[in-house]
Amino acid sequence: MRNTLIFFILALLIFSGCSKDDDSVFDQAPDVRINEAIAKADTALKGAAYGWNARIVTSTGSIFQFHFRFNEGNRVSMYADIDTTTAGTARESSYRLKALQQPALIFDTYSYLHILSDPDAVVNGGEYGEGLKGDFEYSIDTVAADSILLTGRFNNTRVTLYKATQADAGAWQNGEWRNALSFQYMSRILEYFKRLPVNGTTYEIHFNQLARSITFLWTDGAGAMHSFTSAYYYDSKGLVLARPLNNGNAGINTISSNGWDATNGVMRVSVNDDLPATISGATKPVKPDLDAPTRWWQTVYQQDSYWVSLEGFHVNGVDDAFHVRSIPGFAFLLFWPAFGSQAGVTYDLQGYVSQAQGGLSLDFGSAWMPPLFTTDGRIIFRIYGTLGDVPVAATTAFNNTNTVLADANGFYLVQTGNSRYDMVSARDARSWITWER
Amino acid sequence: MNRLKIYIFICLLAILGSCSKDQPENVDNIPGLGGDTWEPGPIDFWIRDSLTTPFNITAKYKWDQGELEFNRTLVPPKEEKIIPVLSAIKKVWIDNYVAVAGDLFMKRYSPKFFVLVGSASYNPDGTITLGTAEGGRRILLYVLNDFRIRGMSDYVPQDSLNVKEMFHTIEHEFGHILHQTVLYTPDFKRISVGMYTSNWNNVSDAEARADGFVTAYAMAAPDEDFVEMISMMLTEGKGGFDVIVNSITGTSPNGITAEEAKNRLRQKETIVVNYFKDTWNIDFYNLQARTRASIVQLIR
Numbered sequence: 001m002r003n004t005l006i007f008f009i010l011a012l013l014i015f016s017g018c019s020k021d022d023d024s025v026f027d028q029a030p031d032v033r034i035n036e037a038i039a040k041a042d043t044a045l046k047g048a049a050y051g052w053n054a055r056i057v058t059s060t061g062s063i064f065q066f067h068f069r070f071n072e073g074n075r076v077s078m079y080a081d082i083d084t085t086t087a088g089t090a091r092e093s094s095y096r097l098k099a100l101q102q103p104a105l106i107f108d109t110y111s112y113l114h115i116l117s118d119p120d121a122v123v124n125g126g127e128y129g130e131g132l133k134g135d136f137e138y139s140i141d142t143v144a145a146d147s148i149l150l151t152g153r154f155n156n157t158r159v160t161l162y163k164a165t166q167a168d169a170g171a172w173q174n175g176e177w178r179n180a181l182s183f184q185y186m187s188r189i190l191e192y193f194k195r196l197p198v199n200g201t202t203y204e205i206h207f208n209q210l211a212r213s214i215t216f217l218w219t220d221g222a223g224a225m226h227s228f229t230s231a232y233y234y235d236s237k238g239l240v241l242a243r244p245l246n247n248g249n250a251g252i253n254t255i256s257s258n259g260w261d262a263t264n265g266v267m268r269v270s271v272n273d274d275l276p277a278t279i280s281g282a283t284k285p286v287k288p289d290l291d292a293p294t295r296w297w298q299t300v301y302q303q304d305s306y307w308v309s310l311e312g313f314h315v316n317g318v319d320d321a322f323h324v325r326s327i328p329g330f331a332f333l334l335f336w337p338a339f340g341s342q343a344g345v346t347y348d349l350q351g352y353v354s355q356a357q358g359g360l361s362l363d364f365g366s367a368w369m370p371p372l373f374t375t376d377g378r379i380i381f382r383i384y385g386t387l388g389d390v391p392v393a394a395t396t397a398f399n400n401t402n403t404v405l406a407d408a409n410g411f412y413l414v415q416t417g418n419s420r421y422d423m424v425s426a427r428d429a430r431s432w433i434t435w436e437r
Numbered sequence: 438m439n440r441l442k443i444y445i446f447i448c449l450l451a452i453l454g455s456c457s458k459d460q461p462e463n464v465d466n467i468p469g470l471g472g473d474t475w476e477p478g479p480i481d482f483w484i485r486d487s488l489t490t491p492f493n494i495t496a497k498y499k500w501d502q503g504e505l506e507f508n509r510t511l512v513p514p515k516e517e518k519i520i521p522v523l524s525a526i527k528k529v530w531i532d533n534y535v536a537v538a539g540d541l542f543m544k545r546y547s548p549k550f551f552v553l554v555g556s557a558s559y560n561p562d563g564t565i566t567l568g569t570a571e572g573g574r575r576i577l578l579y580v581l582n583d584f585r586i587r588g589m590s591d592y593v594p595q596d597s598l599n600v601k602e603m604f605h606t607i608e609h610e611f612g613h614i615l616h617q618t619v620l621y622t623p624d625f626k627r628i629s630v631g632m633y634t635s636n637w638n639n640v641s642d643a644e645a646r647a648d649g650f651v652t653a654y655a656m657a658a659p660d661e662d663f664v665e666m667i668s669m670m671l672t673e674g675k676g677g678f679d680v681i682v683n684s685i686t687g688t689s690p691n692g693i694t695a696e697e698a699k700n701r702l703r704q705k706e707t708i709v710v711n712y713f714k715d716t717w718n719i720d721f722y723n724l725q726a727r728t729r730a731s732i733v734q735l736i737r
Binding site: 074094109119328 | 468498500501502515516557593594598
């Protein structure tokens with residue numbers, strides 16, 4: 001008892017001996033410090049006479065180069081290497097600095113930066129609902145004299161701002177970046193398949209301009225298929241692979257554009273700065289995916305579901321060549337395997353869905369006999385009949401689409417995503433349609 | 438006696454006068470207190486002059502995550518879309534109500550706060566949300582970046598769906614404010630009694646109509662039914678509503694005949710029209726004609 005008492009008194013003494021000093025370890029109150037930090041960041045942002053170069057790495061690993069100039073009145077003007085428009089035309093929007101958990105820089109109306117975050121896949125080719133996982137709300141991590149480090153608050157995008165020189169700003173304003181992005185000439189190659197022969201290997205290349213990735217497909221001496229995908233970014237000369245392609249002794253680090261060769265219809269490029277090469281069109285894949293047509297058909301057949309195309313056919317370099325999107329009320333095209341049967345034939349439906357009062361409606365379409373699957377990886381469609389009444393306004397689009405689809409050479413199918421296929425005409429690879437779910 | 442009063446008064450003075458006059462310490466300039474600020478530009482002036490000054494309505498078009506859901510990927514609107522959207526809202530919704538009910542009515546009852554978002558809100562079930570509202574005060578409008586009306590260079594006919602859907606949302610929410618202010622007759626709830634269901638999202642509009650509801654969402658509750666009626670009748674116009682009613686054929690799985698479904702929709706229509714007349718002294722058919730005409734101007 002006495003011991004307890006002694007301990008109790010001792011404990012009391014020790015605790016009451018603690019210092020009561022509750023001065024902050026900082027010399028200023030939190031609000032004062034955050035106001036200072038914001039003012040400092042704002043001064044730094046506006047202080048760069050030629051703006052800032054920004055290197056943006058999204059959470060998916062895509063790398064983009066931007067150029068920002070922060071002006072008075074919460075305005076920012078920017079260039080971006082997303083496409084030739086964003087690289088060639090400055091766009092002004094607004095920004096503000098805000099005290100969130102950390103001082104934050106918010107691009108608060110739509111700008112080129114928001115293209116990366118837009119949840120509409122039509123804008124950036126990403127997934128619906130998440131886009132390319134960019135950010136436009138950043139916490140300001142460090143502010144140094146000639147660089148600022150930002151981290152995206154939503155998707156952890158990493159941004160490094162470097163103070164730009166007059167030459168840097170000029171490279172954007174004078175269109176050098178737009179030219180570096182002139183892989184737009186790729187679209188002059190009308191064929192779906194594009195080939196780049198380097199050091200004795202012929203690579204089939206697929207660009208995803210917006211996801212900033214490039215895929216090389218090739219077969220080795222033994223005929224085995226190889227595939228290599230890397231993120232890429234631009235510098236003011238051309239395209240740089242984030243991860244170089246290593247194929248035995250021959251590798252690929254950079255590809256820069258040397259312009260379009262109109263005579264031969266090919267694009268001249270330099271590989272690794274000094275090795276001249278050409279990118280040209282091809283009518284078939286280096287090695288067709290033999291199972292793709294059956295896989296494409298079976299996937300939706302087993303679920304009694306259908307494939308959707310929002311744009312219809314791309315023909316000879318023209319998107320939606322048959323103007324299906326101009327059909328009044330048009331929503332999408334669909335392909336529905338084994339839709340129904342008539343006279344003993346279970347037919348597939350290629351239908352036209354339109355927006356009707358309060359919902360979607362499937363009004364007309366063409367019926368196709370069960371497709372033929374060839375051993376060399378093609379699918380061939382044969383027309384069976386017309387379902388419903390084709391409105392006058394849709395007749396041309398309907399007939400043209402049927403003509404392409406009924407081509408006796410059939411189609412190759414190229415899987416480009418989990419539930420996404422490109423169906424490419426085997427006749428000349430100049431017509432294709434994207435099916436997705 | 439007087440002297441006593443004076444003593445007490447002096448005493449009081451002394452006591453109160455001795456109160457500490459210390460200013461509270463450590464009150465700093467708290468960042469963001471009173472809302473975000475920026476240098477106002479042309480859009481801010483337009484909102485102030487066209488909406489805030491006459492109707493005490495404001496619109497937030499700059500990004501503020503705090504106004505929105507945190508588990509959605511969204512983007513702010515394009516600056517060039519904001520004035521077209523807001524002026525369309527003014528023409529279709531505000532101006533028409535002002536014309537038939539007077540501007541005092543509008544100033545008193547209109548929702549006061551619009552939040553504008555550039556993209557749609559993509560739901561995990563594959564649907565997208567085009568607009569929401571809460572408490573009769575705040576309305577969120579999505580998909581501003583796809584807002585195209587007749588006369589814009591890239592307008593295509595299916596854009597009319599976005600435009601109509603936007604006004605559907607606004608008229609719907611405004612309908613809630615009206616019936617929350619003065620309730621409609623209980624007769625309305627008896628028309629489709631027993632058929633309201635939380636399972637409305639698995640019902641198509643066509644199926645709902647066969648049961649005597651104007652949209653699937655109208656099956657959610659009598660209040661929703663009432664405001665969906667208002668909203669559909671206003672945005673589709675009298676002709677469009679008649680088309681909806683007359684399109685009903687066959688007997689629904691719930692045993693409602695086409696005749697009965699049409700009859701129920703007509704009963705609801707009558708109650709809505711009488712409610713506007715008796716409660717707000719508004720000629721509903723006049724409002725309907727005006728609203729539909731304004732929408733048609735935007736989409737045709």
